[in-house]
Amino acid sequence: MDMTATKPTDLVPPTSMxxxxxxxxxxxxxxxxxxxxxxxxxxxxxxxxxWVGLHEPDESLLHKxxxxxxxxxxxxxxxQAAHQRTKIETYGDSLFVVVQTAQVVNGxxxxxxxxxxxxxxxxxxxxxxxxxxxxPARRNCEHTPDLLALGPAYGLYGVLDFIxxxxxxxxxxxxxxxxxxxxxxxxxxxxxxxxxxxxxMQRDLMTLRLAVAPMQDIISQLVRQHPQLIPDELRAYFRDxxxxxxxxxxxxxxxxxxxxxxxxxxxxxxxFGQNEVMKRLAGYAxxxxxxxxxxxxxxxxxxxxxxxxxxxxYPMIIGLVLAIVTTIYFILKRNRWL
Numbered sequence: 036m037d038m039t040a041t042k043p044t045d046l047v048p049p050t051s052m053x054x055x056x057x058x059x060x061x062x063x064x065x066x067x068x069x070x071x072x073x074x075x076x077x078x079x080x081x082x083x084x085x086w087v088g089l090h091e092p093d094e095s096l097l098h099k100x101x102x103x104x105x106x107x108x109x110x111x112x113x114x115q116a117a118h119q120r121t122k123i124e125t126y127g128d129s130l131f132v133v134v135q136t137a138q139v140v141n142g143x144x145x146x147x148x149x150x151x152x153x154x155x156x157x158x159x160x161x162x163x164x165x166x167x168x169x170x171p172a173r174r175n176c177e178h179t180p181d182l183l184a185l186g187p188a189y190g191l192y193g194v195l196d197f198i199x200x201x202x203x204x205x206x207x208x209x210x211x212x213x214x215x216x217x218x219x220x221x222x223x224x225x226x227x228x229x230x231x232x233x234x235x236m237q238r239d240l241m242t243l244r245l246a247v248a249p250m251q252d253i254i255s256q257l258v259r260q261h262p263q264l265i266p267d268e269l270r271a272y273f274r275d276x277x278x279x280x281x282x283x284x285x286x287x288x289x290x291x292x293x294x295x296x297x298x299x300x301x302x303x304x305x306x307f308g309q310n311e312v313m314k315r316l317a318g319y320a321x322x323x324x325x326x327x328x329x330x331x332x333x334x335x336x337x338x339x340x341x342x343x344x345x346x347x348x349y350p351m352i353i354g355l356v357l358a359i360v361t362t363i364y365f366i367l368k369r370n371r372w373l
Contacts, residue, residue: 052090086190117148121246172190233301
């Protein structure tokens with residue numbers, strides 16, 4: 036019995052973890068799909084590189100790729116643990132990049148991570164959490180073989196561009212939802228659900244901004260540094276991604292300000308409406324105060340009171356009360372208290 040067959044590194048990785056494993060020539064042409072075990076054989080051939088896409092891989096699969104590409108231990112540890120900050124690190128002649136990803140799920144933003152290993156002859160993407168498949172980015176790269184001939188760095192550009200382009204629709208959807216909430220925002224009645232939704236949107240955008248803002252520094256480094264991995268011909272493409280990230284960041288900031296303003300406007304309108312109600316109540320209370328005061332005088336059990344025995348006293352008091360109440364009413368009406 037062959038005991039080596041039970042080693043974790045020799046196990047066939049589940050297809051759910053290995054999304055793609057494709058070999059390319061340095062002229063940009065696709066050689067074809069390969070297995071993880073065939074990577075070393077492909078890399079023995081000159082002028083080839085490999086693009087591997089993983090989704091939440093286990094420890095054995097990551098160690099297998101570490102053996103194939105000679106990846107650094109610390110980078111493998113980060114890729115396995117996930118929950119890393121957005122960053123870019125250099126390990127010898129390779130780069131390790133961590134970026135945050137986002138998707139809208141049930142009206143809320145769900146966040147994930149993508150870890151990217153870039154070397155002279157390989158590109159490995161590791162997805163964790165909420166993240167779309169990078170198959171469209173791979174297809175776009177394959178449709179431009181003249182640029183893919185520049186090496187794995189063009190694949191990195193395709194992945195980063197795909198991630199950033201999927202952030203703008205999130206901000207756009209939030210803006211459209213805010214427009215739909217305008218009716219409730221400018222309502223005189225207080226709705227707790229409206230304020231709660233505005234707060235949730237502001238919180239999600241704050242988290243999204245914390246994920247997007249560091250990407251500017253990462254892409255700026257890719258534009259200016261690492262000449263051994265980023266050809267000069269690709270720097271213009273990374274600058275384009277930088278512009279997109281900057282635009283997303285500005286849109287998020289503007290959206291957060293709009294949400295803060297919407298919350299303040301809603302609370303101000305509710306407060307104003309409550310003040311109007313209090314003014315009306317105070318006005319009616321003033322109108323009731325006059326007859327209450329006058330009639331309370333005649334409710335006292337004194338034997339000698341003015342006009343108590345006069346036959347015209349009762350109609351006169353009624354007329355006096357009506358005159359006072361009418362005068363107060365018109366004064367309050369003129370001052371827009373009623």
